[in-house]
Amino acid sequence: MSRIVYVNGAYVPEAEAKLSVFDRGLLFADAVYEVTAVIDGKLLDFPGHMARLRRSLAELRLPSPGSDEDILAVHRELLTRNALTQGHIYLMVTRGEADRDFVWPKGDTPPSFVLFTQKRDAIETREALEGLRIASVPDLRWGRRDIKTVQLLYPSLAKMEAKSRGKDDAWMVEDGTVTEGTSNNAYIVTREGTIVTRALSHAILHGITRVALMRGANEAGLTVEERPFTIAEAQDAQEAFITSAGAFVTPVVEIDDKPIGTGKPGPIARRLRALYLEEALRTGL
Numbered sequence: 001m002s003r004i005v006y007v008n009g010a011y012v013p014e015a016e017a018k019l020s021v022f023d024r025g026l027l028f029a030d031a032v033y034e035v036t037a038v039i040d041g042k043l044l045d046f047p048g049h050m051a052r053l054r055r056s057l058a059e060l061r062l063p064s065p066g067s068d069e070d071i072l073a074v075h076r077e078l079l080t081r082n083a084l085t086q087g088h089i090y091l092m093v094t095r096g097e098a099d100r101d102f103v104w105p106k107g108d109t110p111p112s113f114v115l116f117t118q119k120r121d122a123i124e125t126r127e128a129l130e131g132l133r134i135a136s137v138p139d140l141r142w143g144r145r146d147i148k149t150v151q152l153l154y155p156s157l158a159k160m161e162a163k164s165r166g167k168d169d170a171w172m173v174e175d176g177t178v179t180e181g182t183s184n185n186a187y188i189v190t191r192e193g194t195i196v197t198r199a200l201s202h203a204i205l206h207g208i209t210r211v212a213l214m215r216g217a218n219e220a221g222l223t224v225e226e227r228p229f230t231i232a233e234a235q236d237a238q239e240a241f242i243t244s245a246g247a248f249v250t251p252v253v254e255i256d257d258k259p260i261g262t263g264k265p266g267p268i269a270r271r272l273r274a275l276y277l278e279e280a281l282r283t284g285l
């Protein structure tokens with residue numbers, strides 16, 4: 001099925017959805033994005049994604065493509081036009097089209113604004129049911145990972161490295177501690193039952209699912225500690241898991257060939273996943 005894609009104000013078949021070769025998103029990765037999950041036709045955590053989009057735009061002094069209400073209307077229209085009830089909506093804002101120059105274009109160059117849908121067949125994927133096997137790699141990304149830019153070459157290389165080692169994903173390590181996964185935030189559950197995840201800083205993306213996870217964990221009476229952890233501590237943990245809008249809460253069962261806990265998805269990760277999905281669906285738009 002050919003999708004209907006939104007490009008700069010128009011809904012067009014995907015084969016006709018085009019940006020200029022001079023678009024700064026292509027030439028400089030001068031662009032930010034968001035991915036919002038869709039279940040039962042509902043947009044999960046939409047206000048959170050909009051708040052982070054505003055922050056990313058402000059950090060890069062990118063122009064806004066419209067109000068939150070306008071952007072919500074485009075999301076809804078895309079869901080309708082593509083009859084999508086389960087999957088994601090990808091949104092990207094670039095600094096627009098200009099002759100190639102490191103200096104930003106002056107004045108009123110409009111941003112490019114693109115959204116498209118991605119269908120998902122199952123919520124309970126193999127990874128969700130069986131857990132992820134992780135390989136560690138050095139974190140060689142730039143220093144502002146809190147801005148959700150489309151500059152994803154290193155995370156893509158890191159994921160390919162994990163795949164070449166027969167694993168599902170990579171956790172990136174900087175100065176001896178785990179920053180995050182290639183496209184997710186990383187957590188461990190200590191033997192004492194404390195959830196540990198790195199505190200927010202420029203070193204990681206401020207995950208929207210992370211916010212919901214922490215709220216759910218607190219409501220479930222679980223203790224969350226925000227601090228860095230090493231691969232060795234993760235390998236010795238009772239459980240490990242990741243969060244993202246794409247994977248929700250997904251257990252990790254192995255890190256660098258070492259099984260975590262029983263080597264099977266743990267009860268805390270499973271419970272947090274169920275709590276997350278329940279709450280996200282309840283509050284979905």
Ligand code: PLP
Binds near residue numbers: 181209210243246
């Ligand atoms: N960390 C990175 C590097 C990511 O790319 C993502 C999602 O794409 C996340 C964390 C998780 O963020 P969210 O929960 O908002 O999807």
